[in-house]
Amino acid sequence: MHLDNNTNSEGQKREYCSNGASRGGAKIIKTFSSRNTTQNLGNNRFNNTSNIGAYENNPLIKSGRVSLDKTYNSRTNSKFNNMIPTTYETRDISIVFEEDRQNAKHYDMLEETDDDIIVTGTNCDTPICFKTWEDMELDPRLMENIKKSGYIKPRRIQAFSFPLITAGYDIKGQAETGSGKTAAFLLPIIDKMLKLKFVSMRRTPYALVITPTRELALQIHEQAKKFCLNTPYECAKLYGQLEKSSLNRELDGGCDILIGTPGKLKDFTKNLQINFSKLAFVVIDEADRLLEFNFANDVNEIINSPLCTPISKRQNLLFFATITKELERYSMDWMRKEVATIKNKRENEVNNKIHHNIINVQGLSKNKLVVDLLIDEQKQAEESDLSLRKTLVFVERKKVCNILALMLMNYGIKSASLNGDRLQKDREKAINEFRSGQITVLVATDVAARGIDIFDLDHVIVVDLPKDDFMTYVHRVGRTGRLKKGTATTFYNPETDYDFKDNLIEMLQNLGQDVPDFLQQ
Numbered sequence: 001m002h003l004d005n006n007t008n009s010e011g012q013k014r015e016y017c018s019n020g021a022s023r024g025g026a027k028i029i030k031t032f033s034s035r036n037t038t039q040n041l042g043n044n045r046f047n048n049t050s051n052i053g054a055y056e057n058n059p060l061i062k063s064g065r066v067s068l069d070k071t072y073n074s075r076t077n078s079k080f081n082n083m084i085p086t087t088y089e090t091r092d093i094s095i096v097f098e099e100d101r102q103n104a105k106h107y108d109m110l111e112e113t114d115d116d117i118i119v120t121g122t123n124c125d126t127p128i129c130f131k132t133w134e135d136m137e138l139d140p141r142l143m144e145n146i147k148k149s150g151y152i153k154p155r156r157i158q159a160f161s162f163p164l165i166t167a168g169y170d171i172k173g174q175a176e177t178g179s180g181k182t183a184a185f186l187l188p189i190i191d192k193m194l195k196l197k198f199v200s201m202r203r204t205p206y207a208l209v210i211t212p213t214r215e216l217a218l219q220i221h222e223q224a225k226k227f228c229l230n231t232p233y234e235c236a237k238l239y240g241q242l243e244k245s246s247l248n249r250e251l252d253g254g255c256d257i258l259i260g261t262p263g264k265l266k267d268f269t270k271n272l273q274i275n276f277s278k279l280a281f282v283v284i285d286e287a288d289r290l291l292e293f294n295f296a297n298d299v300n301e302i303i304n305s306p307l308c309t310p311i312s313k314r315q316n317l318l319f320f321a322t323i324t325k326e327l328e329r330y331s332m333d334w335m336r337k338e339v340a341t342i343k344n345k346r347e348n349e350v351n352n353k354i355h356h357n358i359i360n361v362q363g364l365s366k367n368k369l370v371v372d373l374l375i376d377e378q379k380q381a382e383e384s385d386l387s388l389r390k391t392l393v394f395v396e397r398k399k400v401c402n403i404l405a406l407m408l409m410n411y412g413i414k415s416a417s418l419n420g421d422r423l424q425k426d427r428e429k430a431i432n433e434f435r436s437g438q439i440t441v442l443v444a445t446d447v448a449a450r451g452i453d454i455f456d457l458d459h460v461i462v463v464d465l466p467k468d469d470f471m472t473y474v475h476r477v478g479r480t481g482r483l484k485k486g487t488a489t490t491f492y493n494p495e496t497d498y499d500f501k502d503n504l505i506e507m508l509q510n511l512g513q514d515v516p517d518f519l520q521q
Helices: 048-056 093-113 140-148 156-166 181-196 214-227 244-252 262-270 287-292 296-303 325-334 366-383 398-410 424-436 470-477 498-510
Strands: 002-007 013-018 068-073 078-085 117-120 170-174 207-210 235-238 257-260 281-284 315-320 339-344 354-360 391-394 415-418 441-444 459-462 486-492
Touching: 093 140, 093 214, 117 156, 140 181, 140 214, 156 170, 156 181, 156 339, 170 181, 181 207, 181 214, 181 257, 181 281, 181 315, 207 214, 207 262, 207 296, 214 235, 214 257, 214 424, 235 244, 235 262, 244 262, 257 262, 262 296, 281 296, 287 296, 287 315, 287 325, 296 325, 315 325, 354 498, 366 398, 366 486, 398 415, 398 441, 415 424, 424 441, 459 470, 470 486, 470 498, 486 498
Parallel strands: 170 315, 170 339, 207 257, 207 281, 235 257, 281 315, 354 486, 391 441, 391 459, 415 441, 459 486
Antiparallel strands: 002 013, 013 354, 068 078, 117 339
């Protein structure tokens, strides 16, 4: 461990703990320069006038290399002059396949890094585990799509869940972030549809997937479309902030697998616009997050609707990152009595592929520190003819999210913001730009903290620790280290984050990483 103390232009002390290697395996000790980023860019001095001026003089914007969209101001219920870079493209499935193939090079190490699985609640003493795709005897069309994705072998949760789902069990599945749980439920569902020769009917899904966020719905929809390629089946997505005509076209285009958020699904169910009488599967994904967002009543209305296949006549699959007493209670109402439980041996722990850096930010401007850190890193990358690594920055407040993205753009770092105040189309644009590499930094609130899979995400910066909720932190840093090793940089202020100290110390010790001195004081 290296502890580096610096003093900035205002006489404030900075402590930075670097626990290990950067790219290329060399140990890098970072020091933050005391540059004055701008008088207008402090946390309390950034105003609309300076935003406009910064953007008018930004060479990136003058060059036409970014497009701009106004951001919604929740205080005035109007558009104001904060500009956030966005572009919008519907991702072609070929892009998703290509991302998967590029990820395939990391699959050899998954046998070591995937957590051990514990299976309970079945009648067999030794759970069946399919270690190869051939063991699953998949439909050839589905097998072809798996090969096109470059998937060498099943992840552990896939290997254990597939035989249980095909045997007809209800499933409660708990797995670490990035473990492959989306494919764990999609593959057996699609395989069963193909083998039963399910006949599609208008607005009559065979499987319903309920998710807490639009971003996660979009991601699962992409994966479902990928696996359904060259089959008779279509996938549809249903969520808010889209015109009703667009949603109707989506459903009429085919919804054998329907993925949606609770509010919009409830509306369409109440208005008799979807026929759930043929449902064979209900998947509740990120179920713990659904409860945090107070969606339990909406879920109840959907899956217990008299027009929906009864719980006893269908399979119910519940997936989550964190098990709670509340979730256990609701699961009794959402599932049959015969339930198999699949969970990590190391329950609710941080991904072991993540290397952690903790920074003491007491008395510092956190926004300015993010800018300094990324400017320094970009300069180091350029000196080696490299690009700034893809970085996801988490902040607590929506306004700070937009401001920080603007600050980074003003210093030539291609960035965008993602938060609940942004229009859905703009949220989709930001994610697509980040995925494609058109921007290298995405500044986000917790709307992006769960389930979102960003190809080749190397670095997560947690600017604001969540209040009294360590598992939210786990989900934030879990955006990196999904298939390969990643880095998480965490800002820690002993005055406001003291309650997190013991959790951070325990996390670092469990991962075998050095604990900085300022955490042990």
